[in-house]
Amino acid sequence: MAKMTLEELRSLRDTKKKEMTQRDSGGKSAQIIIGMGTCGIAAGAKEAFDAFLDELNSHDVKDTRITQTGCMGLCFSEPTVEVAVPGMPRVIYGNVDGKVARRIVKEHIIGKALVSDHIFDKPAADIIK
């Protein structure tokens, strides 16, 4: 890959943006929240982040947002990742390494089925807004 300039970055983005407006997104997007507290980082949260990007890219999944949060207070199951797909319950996954991140993309985000063996918690309805 040749060294990219900011101009090239901008024009790549504009191309993507055009494709996006032509696409009917339905306006609802899946959300991935990665716990990037110290324990999360030490446990490999950046590898999970990288794997999410790679897998979403290779399956050409659009309309997904990835945000980071600090400590989730769940050290013992780091890296922790929260996933919200419209029409599905919000789920927290624990011990998300690169492999699990790829499964979450394929099974949960694309296949609309929970990755049950890595579910840490389903917060009670009154905790989430």
Added chain:
Amino acid sequence: MHATICDLITDLVQNSIEACATDIKLNVEETKTNLNVVIADNGKGMSTAVLEKAKDPFYSDGQKHKHRRVGLGLPFLFQTAEMTGGNAAIKSTEGVGTTVTFQFDPANVDLPMFGNFTMAAVTLMTYGFEGNLTIERSVDGAGYSISKMEVLDALGDLNDTENLILLKNYMASQEEEIKVL
């Protein structure tokens, strides 16, 4: 404990973000004989008393982690410096800011692996905080610099997956350029 230098750097920049810094400078300079890192912020800084405590492995401000009272960031830095014969220092002025610097010997066998700087940069650039982060990076004299404001300006929404992928490719291309000699 952190597995790589890049994890440690991420942690230290997060300290700056947590200290409400609006301007953070990260310098990462590698040569054959030296790894030189500077993290300078204009955050809330530390009093002399807090600074002394911050070097203590059994200190964290007690608010952040409900289940843990032990900070991992700074202690890991000092421990690594001690173990590998490197240097680490913090200068901080309350209300003005904090500068953390360290120099490690890349050839030391006890030094953790350097790790993935591309993902560290992507993570830090897109961590939700208001301020700016400027990265200066060089390997054996060849380098690049990039700031969060420039990235925001080029890409806009930094939580959108497509933009994140573009940013990752951008950072990877910068890293590749300085590593291939």
